[in-house]
Amino acid sequence: SQQGEEDPQALSIQEGENATMNCSYKTSINNLQWYRQNSGRGLVHLILIRSNEREKHSGRLRVTLDTSKKSSSLLITASRAADTASYFCATEGLGNEKLTFGTGTRLTIIP
């Protein structure tokens, strides 16, 4: 079954606004990661948060992790047109070294 499910599936916002994407998963994890994919390209790693961490920041990105609810959120502040892409969460399960990806959120920033 799909480990990560992103919500919403698609999101369109005006440039300058904040974008929030959510991810839910089913089993216990070592870490959760967020990736970005531009159309037709490979994925680019954005941020990794470990199971014992609750929040992490990187530039305009803020990630939270709630292991009790098995959920994570990715916040992009002050969005730019270049942020237009698909965003995926991925989880590494306990004793399981592969990453399992969700279905992604397609983010469109309107200039």
Place this chain on the structure above:
Amino acid sequence: NAGVMQNPRHLVRRRGQEARLRCSPMKGHSHVYWYRQLPEEGLKFMVYLQKENIIDESGMPKERFSAEFPKEGPSILRIQQVVRGDSAAYFCASSPHSNEKLFFGSGTQLSVL
């Protein structure tokens, strides 16, 4: 330090032919992962390899698909007797250790006619 290199970028095969997809991980990375992506979908795990060993192939179809990561040279994903349903983007990723972020290649787009 070059990134993860995949080739070819595009591969066209007729039904019944063989497809060989190559992946050179980043220098110093001994962990290689293969994923498949259909349009508008997420990545589906196929196989995880370390040098000369298959660690997890739970996502690989039982027939026609195989993968290797030899001591020398790139990792190879091999699809025998391709069918139209094999058409997809195949991505390779590498990492120096487990429990770390992955570095992805640009993918190979396989089209089966």
